Amino acid sequence: MKKVNILATAIAMSFGAGAAELPTNLKWETNTSDPVFASDEAKRGGTFRSFLTSFPLTYRTVGPDSNGAFRRYLLDYTPGLVDLHPNTDNWIPQIANEWAYGDDNKTVYFKLNPKAKWTDGEPITADDFVYKLTLMRSKDIVAPWYNNYYTKQIESVIKFDDHTIAIVSTEPKNKRSLMEATSLTPVPKHFYKPSKDENGDGVDDNFVKRFNYKAAPLPGPYYLASEKKGKSVTLKHVGEDWWGYENKYYQNRFNVDKVRFTVIRDVDLARQKFEKGELDTFALVRPTLWHDKSNGEAYQNGYIQKFWGFNARPQGAGGIWINTQHGKLADINIRKGIEYASDFEGLIEKLIRGDYSRKPHAMGFGHGDYDLKGSKAAPFDLDKAVEYFSKAGFDKIGTDGIRVNADGERLSFELTYLAKVNEQRMAYIQEQAKLAGLELRLKLVDGASGFKYVREKKHELAFFDMGTGPVPQYRGYFHSDNAGKPQTNSFTNFSTPELDVLIEQFRAEFDIDKKKQLSRDIQKIVQEASVLVPGYMAPFSRGGHWRWVKFPSNPMTKQTISAFDPVEISNFWIDTDVKKETEKMMKQGKTLEPIVVIDEQFKS
Incomplete structure (x- = not known):
């Protein structure tokens, strides 16, 4: 067999010196045997009406302000080369029909679907994956994390012909980690043609x-x-001939013709509009919504139905992120005091009715052996909180009940939260913290602006959650390359030389068992550093939907975040005949029995 010199070939390709030669001994794989998770009863058509709490700060998927909630519709849920089946956890085809592993443990070869097209009709080719590397390495995108990752983690993207490529990792990896690293999404080279x-x-x-x-x-x-700046954004389906429908795993999904997002900054106002029929679904994850505010006339008459479905997906890092580069927060005694002064248990019991559960570790839950065993979040303990605050010098109580040190400084920090719906919960955390002499000054910075605020490290304390995959990620959060820099996810600005070493080893480790041990070692350091107070988690999708919104008999998958997200799993549909029927019934005053569906197939 003739060996391919990967680096030399990549250099040759970049300068057009010749075509790369595909190895002849590759064992090509695919997967068309796993079960589907959509329904052949699905109907195409209709407009799905939803809302955003803020207008996107950008339509770019990389660079400043790009990591907002709307990006999932432009990048996160769009096809890559392959994906994991949401129930079996096996690789299934997306843009690539077949794949093969090189014998160097660094290279994965892909055969692209020759029918794959961009939504503007242009073909998706090898050049779009080669250009991905060009774009992500450029300083012009102003995205240091991406510059770093696509330089230090991806060695090259090699084009063999228009529909055959290889993606090469800089380091050997086991097959699972290698595929996760190399299953890239393309970028449209023809669209990004530079004018300068x-x-x-x-x-x-x-x-x-x-x-x-x-x-x-x-x-x-x-x-x-289409868009109305500051008011609405509309997504449109390319039609029945979308190339993806030849793939069995895409059939009977993405069924609506249009998705219209209206900007409604007040969530309670959005709920009212939903109950008037101006929106098709509304999330009822919050207990007050599910238990108290979803029993109105439209529910009782059977026009709006309720759905609660459990998933089994990993939970990401989240809770109260402590910015260690803000003065007194560099003191671990202060941070530990904040941990013990944060009453998430009481919040769950009194405000959330026990529907949610506490995250056992700040880095989340559900990653299997990657998670630190026996980990448990610090409980609400006023004595412990006072003990640590006193160690930090805040051993006296001021006239207003807030602790002070010998210099008269008050134990006071700003707690930023990113959604108005969390106002009551943060007020509870605030009031309980006062019992330990800690003042938390609440600050709402809503929507995309809030995420920009914390990425620019303007916060002292900030409450929010992040997503995750099957394997936790650490570099963006805790490597020194990202600490102290704007537009990174180093929300705590915490890093150590020891962590840097472990994180680099974790990314490079080939042996799965060793990789899992490194993950647990990293989590132990993060836990002991007290830089992130674990919050709560809700492993389910819960919402209301008008009865014309239909879903399969098994509506949830293990990985479903929202049963009614139009781009994620998206196996629901709108029955326009039922919509007309319902509107007619409402005019005639006819009613139906209330319906509540609870899907517990993945409840742990």
């Missing part, structure tokens, strides 16, 4: 500004079709 490229890196010198509100074509079934 003085540094010659193939990327527009004014990338951030030029593409800020210029929506790129997508590989999925929907594209951003």
Whole structure:
């Protein structure tokens, strides 16, 4: 067999010196035998009406302000080369029909679906994956994390022909980790053609500004079709001939023709509009909504139905992130005091009615052996909180009940939260903290602006959650390359030389058992550093939907975040005939029995 010199080939390809030669001994794989998770009863058509609490700060999926909630519709849920089946956890095809592993434990080869197209009709080819590396390495995108990752983790993307590529990791990995690292999403090279490229890196010198509100074509079934700045955004389906429908795992999904997001900044107002029939679904995850505010006339008459479905997906890092570069918060005694002064147990019992549960570790839950065993969040303990605050010098109580030190400084911090719906919960945490002499000054910075605020490290304390995959990630949160820098996910600004070493070893480790041990070692350090107070988790989807919104007999998968997200699993549909029937019944005053569906197939 003729060996391929990967690095030399990559250099040759980048300068057009010749075509790469595909190894002849590859064992190509695919997977078309796993069960489907949509329904052949699904109907195409209709407009799904939803809402956003803030207008997107950008349509870019990389660079400043790009990591907001709306990005999932433009990147996170769009097809990559392959994906994990949401129930079996096996690899299934997306843009790639087949794949093969190189014998160097660094390379994965992919055969692209020759029918795959961008939503503007242009073909998706090997060039779009080669250009991905060009774009992500460019300083013009102003995204240091991506620059670092695609330089230090991805060695090269090699084109053999228009529909055959290889993606090479910089380090050997086990098959699971290797596929996770190399299953890239493409970028449309034809769209990002630079108008000015003085540094010659193939990327527009004014990338951030030029593409800020210029929506790129997508590989999925929907594209951003229209907007009313500050008011609404509409996604449109490319139609029945979308290339993905040849894939069995995409059939009977993404069924609505349009998805219209209206900006409604007040969530309670959005709920009222939903109950008037102006929105098709509304999340009822919050206990007060599910138990108290979803029993009105439309529910009782059977026009709106309720759904509660459990998942089995990993829970991400979250709770109260402590910015260790803000003065007194560098003191671990202060941070430990904050941990013990945060009454999440009482919050869950009194405000959440026990529907949620406490995260056992700040880095989340549900990653199997990657998680630190026996980990348990610090309980609410006023004596412990006072003990640590006193060690930090705050051993006296001021006239207002807040602790002070010898210099007269008050034990006071700003607690930022990113959604108005959390106002009451943060007020509870605030009031309980006062019992330990800790003042928390609440600050709401809503929506996309709030996430930008914490990414720029302007917060002292901040309450929010992050997503996760099957394997936890640590570099963005705790590596020194990201600490202290804006537009990174180092929300705590905490790093140590020991952590840097462990994180690098974790990313490079080939042996699964050793990798899991490294993960537990990292989690132990993070826990002992008290830089993130574990919050709560809700492993389910819960909402109300008008009766014309239909779903399969098994509506949930293990990985479903929201049963009614139009782009995630998206196996629901709108029955326009039932919609007309319901509207007619409402006019005639006819009623139906109330319906509540609870899907417990994945309840732990």
